[in-house]
Amino acid sequence: MKNKIMKKDKDFLSQIPEWEKEYKNSEDNVIDFEKNDWKTAKASFSDHDLFIFGCAVMEDWETPYMKDLAEIVASRGGTVLELGFGMGISAKFIQNYDIKKHIIIEANSDVAKKAREFAKMAKHETVVLEGFWEDMIKDVHNNSIDGILFDTYPLAEKELYQNHFNFFPFAFKKLKPGGIFTYYSDEVIKFSDLHLKKLQEAGFNIKNIDSKLTKVNPPLDCEYWKASTILSPIIRK
Numbered sequence: 001m002k003n004k005i006m007k008k009d010k011d012f013l014s015q016i017p018e019w020e021k022e023y024k025n026s027e028d029n030v031i032d033f034e035k036n037d038w039k040t041a042k043a044s045f046s047d048h049d050l051f052i053f054g055c056a057v058m059e060d061w062e063t064p065y066m067k068d069l070a071e072i073v074a075s076r077g078g079t080v081l082e083l084g085f086g087m088g089i090s091a092k093f094i095q096n097y098d099i100k101k102h103i104i105i106e107a108n109s110d111v112a113k114k115a116r117e118f119a120k121m122a123k124h125e126t127v128v129l130e131g132f133w134e135d136m137i138k139d140v141h142n143n144s145i146d147g148i149l150f151d152t153y154p155l156a157e158k159e160l161y162q163n164h165f166n167f168f169p170f171a172f173k174k175l176k177p178g179g180i181f182t183y184y185s186d187e188v189i190k191f192s193d194l195h196l197k198k199l200q201e202a203g204f205n206i207k208n209i210d211s212k213l214t215k216v217n218p219p220l221d222c223e224y225w226k227a228s229t230i231l232s233p234i235i236r237k
């Protein structure tokens with residue numbers, strides 16, 4: 001274990017799903033790579049999944065979810081910001097809509113290379129910014145984005161099932177008034193109280209926080225999702 005052991009507090013544990021009972025009850029940590037090494041780690045793609053550092057980063061059973069998130073993020077057209085390219089499943093769906101521009105931020109260099117190949121062939125202008133969103137987001141103007149889709153991957157223990165929380169204040173800043181924010185929610189049925197609190201602390205009005213449920217069918221051996229639904233956030237600035 002390379003990283004310092006993190007103590008699992010009440011808020012952190014409240015976001016860990018039911019099926020992670022063993023993890024919830026243990027003091028063990030599971031992320032044992034250095035965040036910076038993610039950039040140069042080898043990305044192994046198959047037709048059905050993407051693995052980095054032995055972690056299942058993306059699997060194609062998520063396709064119906066990516067389709068719904070793409071529909072939500074592109075619902076206003078205009079400029080779409082996507083964080084995390086992965087297998088490019090959501091990116092492909094986004095390009096089916098009448099958008100003006102697609103900005104992709106991706107941290108892993110193998111994956112960013114795929115994103116640049118995708119950008120060359122894309123129907124709508126597509127720009128790839130390579131690096132962690134935490135470093136690249138300053139290159140996106142405030143109040144300039146019509147839709148944001150955030151789907152990265154936890155690169156630190158404290159981000160497990162809640163890596164979107166740190167991004168919420170940036171989502172609020174970067175969206176135009178009326179812009180739409182959606183993301184891989186890690187919620188099965190509804191937003192938890194902590195989740196709603198974080199959204200409101202970032203600036204979103206409770207009246208503008210909505211969602212739909214997407215049905216999914218993960219294989220039994222899927223490491224990160226064991227439910228038949230995932231919440232698709234529809235959040236307006």
Ligand SMILES: C[S@@+](CC[C@H](N)C(=O)[O-])C[C@H]1O[C@@H](n2cnc3c(N)ncnc32)[C@H](O)[C@@H]1O
Pocket residue numbers: 057058066083084085086087088089090091105106107108111131132133134151152153154155
């Ligand atoms: C779950 S995949 C994205 C899946 C994508 N929506 C799709 O449909 O295929 C997550 C991606 O986020 C990237 N990533 C992880 N942490 C990141 C960060 N902090 N900034 C930017 N990209 C990140 C990973 O390298 C990976 O390519």
